[in-house]
Amino acid sequence: MSVTKMSLILLGISLIFLQAESRCRHVKKKGSLRADCFNQGLKRIPEDLIKDIEILDARHNTIPQLVNDSIKWYPFLKEIYLQTTGLLIIDHTTFSSSTQLEILDLSNNLIRDLPQNIFYLPKLRKLYLDHNEITDTSFKSLNVTSPIEYLDLSVNKLTRVPQLSLFHVVLLNLTGNPIKTIKVEELATMCSLKELIVNEDIFNDSGCSCHIIEKLLSKWNIKVTVTTPLNCQGQNGCTNVDMLFDHTLALREKCETKLLAQKKIRQREAKMIYWSIAVGLAVFMLALVLSFWFQNRKSGTYETKEVMPTSDYMEELSDM
Template sequence: MDMNLLIFHGLVLVCISIALQKSFVIGVGELLDPSLIDHKGKRCHTTRESSLLAANCPEANLEDVPQNLNSGIQILDLTRNRLSDIRNNSFSRYTSLQYLDLGDNFLQTIEEGAFDPLQQLIALDLTKTRSHTLPRSLFSLPNLQRLFLENNKLTDSVFKTKVTAPLTLLRAPKNMLTKIPQFGPFPSLAYMNLSENSIEKISIDDFAPFCNLLTLDLSKNPISFDSSNCDCQILKAWAKEHNMTVKPTFNCENSPYVNCFPVKFSNKTMTLFRDCEEMLRIRIEIEKARSTWILVVSCLSVALVCLALVLYCFHRRNKMRNRKLKKAQQLAASNANTELLNGNVKEET
């Protein structure tokens, strides 16, 4: 009996030892394989944010954009990872993305067509990505409204491009800019932050192409105005006339040799502004025409559906009427046969 008990205890100890060893091996495997790490913030997880499908992957040690996420995601957070290259196929399966955050990565390369699949993109955050350049096609995305480029190494050449994206907000503080971006007529832009750059000189012609600009932040730039001209007074007068808030508030001290009042805007300035207004007018007309066509097509679709329903009702009613008529004819024929049969029987009797 004692021997059996001893054997039983021995077997129990062996099983416990094997279980502990297996658990230790699994634990080491999880430590060695980052894809198995499951504690909060260390792997992608999908949630719903304001009815939008979101994939959150912050601080997941990712070196590439993951390709195993739900292809229908609308929000993607890839902040604080180890991404270095964004290639043309990086987002090709995520065409529903509306909000993309790539902040705090080290993006050495962004290929020219990297963002082309993101035709639904509304906001893009490239804050603190050490980027030197941006693909020019980025500024042509048809729905891009907000662009965050803070704390990078972008130079003036990056912004020498035509913008067709409907950007309303552009944040590019803490870069290497020496002048206001030369976008040309830009009617959608309402907020622009270029603080903490290296901009030394500005003039009213830099802002005239932004005919809807409401807030301009130039704080902590080494800006100075030549006291021999009226650039400072003209800028303040322009801001006041167009309800534009400019930071910082420049102190325009008149030179004793220059009379800046009344302030007059040059023909070049007004031409730049009117070109922007004309582009805005064309966009509004295009939107109105599009809305009108959508309304017309919608009305025609409704009319066709109603017509189809009416025809279907008529068809159904005629079908039911024919069916009733056929049944009545069959019943009449059956009654006639019955009467004939009864008459024959009477004659035989």
């Protein structure tokens, strides 16, 4: 094969690759720049998108793996949608640079293990992981620092409520998992929870915990979305219900204390950022004023001034 033919083949392959990279459209919607890559036959996240995009929609492609640099080119992303992409593997530092991310949708994929850094993202509020293959091991020894409010874990392979510090979660969806029961301690550590979506039979427990859960749901005003209500079978043998209830309340108060401490930290950080910006602007304005003053002074130093003749000089002129 001649060098010319080989060059043409390589050029053709390069053009095909570039065409595949450039299939996405950029759309400005509600003030946010969106990269629309929906159903474009992509095999990976393109690297030629505008760097300032805030929303990435790559649904319905074939992207089996997210490598460490898949997202790092786009540090301003606030929303990522990767539903139905056949995603199986996510490298552990994939989202490390996504510090502005607020919504992450990885639903309808084949994910088994989650990178822990997802739960450390400082602004993540909504996380959709439903219809995957996630097991209990993904949440083992995990300390959540993200302010996640909406967490959808429905239709996975969980056998228990994830052992997470879910201080901020308002809505938790656990339907479609083989979870047999929920412990009262697990509810007590979710002190912001307002809606719990679970299987119909998850509270069908005739033990003492059923009565405690019933009291807690009423006291904390938590909406449980099930078609079958609690089926607590009397309190026979449950002489320590009140004591267990008080213990659970203590766990709840501990959770609320941690939540309040986190809010104070965020408020303090926000104030520090505000004052840093204010001081920075003040220094900039001062430097600008001083620069303007020095320039004027410098120009005035070298300004040519008219010299008025003295009286002695005028007498010398008259004598001449």
